[in-house]
Amino acid sequence: MKIRVTLNREIKEIEISPDDYLSEVLRANGCKSVKRGCDKSTCGACTVLVDDKPVLSCTYLAARVDGKTITTLEGEQEEAVKLGQLIVAEGGDQCGYCTPSLALTTIAMKRELISPTEAEIVHYITGNLCRCSGYVAQLKGIKKYMGVE
């Protein structure tokens, strides 16, 4: 079957199988920032934005996004660089496998939450697991990006 989507501001028609998951369809279409980490929507590495809301694409059927707007980190490079510099400056990047999805979730959070508390920030991004960093350095960078002390 064919789906028609706006992927990173470009209108695209993509041929899919009805049982394809969105993560694999996006990776096959060049969006390699979308990672597979757990296959069960538990680690957050596959996060993408569907109509500006973060979803876990590894268990999200691609057929569901027909007619919708999809954003991956490839489509948010300007914000990714701003946030990335703050995380890298703290040494919070480490292996980096979880960071594209963390960055995308954070970018969505900045658009959604106004002056969040630290606890609200942590709650918003807690579905994104990182095994390397211990989270502290990443949070420092994210708070700076959010403009929160």
Added chain:
Amino acid sequence: MKIVNSAAPKKDGMKLVTGAPVYTDDLAPKEALVIKLLRSEHHFARIKNIDTSRAEKVPGVACVLTHKDVPNKRFTRAGQTYPEPSPQDWKMLDEIVRYKGDEVAIIAATTEAIALKAMKLIKVDYEVLEPVLDYKTAMAHASIVHPEPDAFTHFEFGFKPEKNIASAYYVEVGDYEKGFEESDVILTRNYETQATHPAMMEPVATYTYLDHTGRLVVVSSTQIPFHVRRMVASAMDLPMSQVRVIKPRIGGGFGCKQTSASEFFPAMVTLKTGKPAKIFYTRKEIFLGTTRRHPFYFEVKIGATKAGIVKAFDVKAISDTGAYGEHAGTVMSACAEKIMAYYKTEGYRFDGKAVYTNHVSSGAYRGYGKTQGGFAIESIMNELAHELGMDPTELREKNIIHPGDHLRLGTSHVYDEEVTRQDTCELEYCLKRGREMIDWYSKYPSVKVSDTKVRGVGMALAIQGSGVLNIDSGSATIKLNSDGFFTLLISATDMGTGCDTILAQMAAESLQVPLDQVNVYSADTDVTPYDDGSYASSSTYVTGTAVRKASEKMIETLKSEVALILSVPIEKVVYHEGVFSVDDSTLTLEALGYKLNRKQIVVTDSHVCDKEAPPYKAGFVEVEIDLETGKIDVLDFVGVIDCGTPINTNLATVQAQGGMLQGIGMALYEESEYANSGDEKNASFLTYKLPSRKDALITRVEFAPSYEPTGPYGAKSIGEIVINTASPAIMDAIFNATGIRVRNLPITPSKFYELLKQTE
């Protein structure tokens, strides 16, 4: 210049964070065949017959391979320096399957869906055998996990497959019997550590292809490119010259990628079909088909005087190596060698056996035996303190070694005193500073918060290695380019640790150029120099020393070139921050780079770990316990670490925070749970609990002022030690708060609550 001891950002950081395609599966060719593995559905069975005919007929299937189709070779997947100490007890595909998850067949197809469809059509006729599921009784079990006659070891390491023993390690140090005779107090306690998983975020991944000359190229997320080259060549019956291994960015490893779990299968398919092939493990396969931390059972005896002078230890250990003996003996010996080495005693004994069971294999995981053994030793130290009515920190102060003292290594090797003398050993500083940071004296042993909540503090010390003595080696090649910039080639494998950046910092410091004038590339066995790989906390200390030596050699070489160009004796050439000068004339690196286009300058140097320069750590924890529910919250976790002088202060801190959080996970909730049937119950992140962001705001890290003279720019290691103090410190903090001591990890609320109810 001060490029070392700074917070330089990681060279690859921006590309990683912005989602560039840099990991193995991102780079695999689109046309690569997709490989899936049919895995055993039994814990222990012999394959009587296997019918792949229907699977092979599925359109899009390139090949289906069984044990009849692959070289009949037994070897080990453990990535260790040749000759590997691990038993050669694994086959790419074997007639006997030894755990639920063991590989039975390789299916290669044009898509994952086709491969999975074909997998369902393979018919396997098993003769089911009685499995060995309890490691504590495995030695007396009637079933033999490795009955095959062709399993072997390169050298004696206690391998007795007829008794299900993969490896054994026994050592006596000093006069431990005299120590016990002189003791007023003798305690014996049993402790147990569980199976935990490295759980790096990037799954195990490999792709393979034949290059333009027909050689096999293996691109893999591996900590051990050179070991992979050796093992793949051997497994495929190829000369090593016909194999090239490339490591792109690695999305975490923690030891899991020190065992070659995925490389053989695509390599075999590429050789059979001539086509590129790729494999990418599901998370479930990582739990059920790679390696985990060896579970350990300890019986520990300690003797001390009433005044708190520890006289002797006696430790018996059994570890569960699972179906294969990967890292079995060396995890045991790594445990024995150092866990009692920083206490001054008359002596100690260690008697350990790593046994086979029909569980998934155990392997390397951050801490590598010292995490398990340290838990036992530090726990009995805490219990001894209580027995003597002494503060646990003060008991440590009476018994620890100091700079100038010698490590009492648990090994039968006799080392030169230069090797064991501790030039840096800031345990006392770590202990005192940690005590201050947590405000020990106002909190020890406990503070009642309300009728239902109580807080307690606990502490522990730790040691690790900085590379493996006389075994770990690393090399660095440095090339001067036109325009005066340098290329640093290494085969240490940055898995997020930042070693590419750290090693480039050292090179830039030595070469007296800005960090952006040193490009770093790792690793490609055709291009980069030999390195054992990044494991055993070796990259900073061992490969770093090679980098420093190579950098110094580069400057000397360039000075001699300048001397030739200017026709002066080399002694007259002075180098300072990118400029060579002889009297009044100068030559910049930039100009020299162009001149030397006609004579490429490349230097290489190597280093073998030749000194015991372990890092040390004191960990302090404060917990709060809900007496109504058994919930245990960690409120504060302090780590004071002597890792020598950190090369990169940010990266060292973040390594520490990450490792300490993994330690909390191990102490309180991470565990592979096995049903009575032997099945692993929680092979996913839904049920295997990793620490999340909400568990994480509690780690505080400081470094002891320390400069290791044998390390590059004063550095020792940091990567592994940081996981070590959480379990014993948390166990004692809970005891201090409640009087309940849980001696088998993890200390879950239910385990704790059950004991609490029993005592009430």
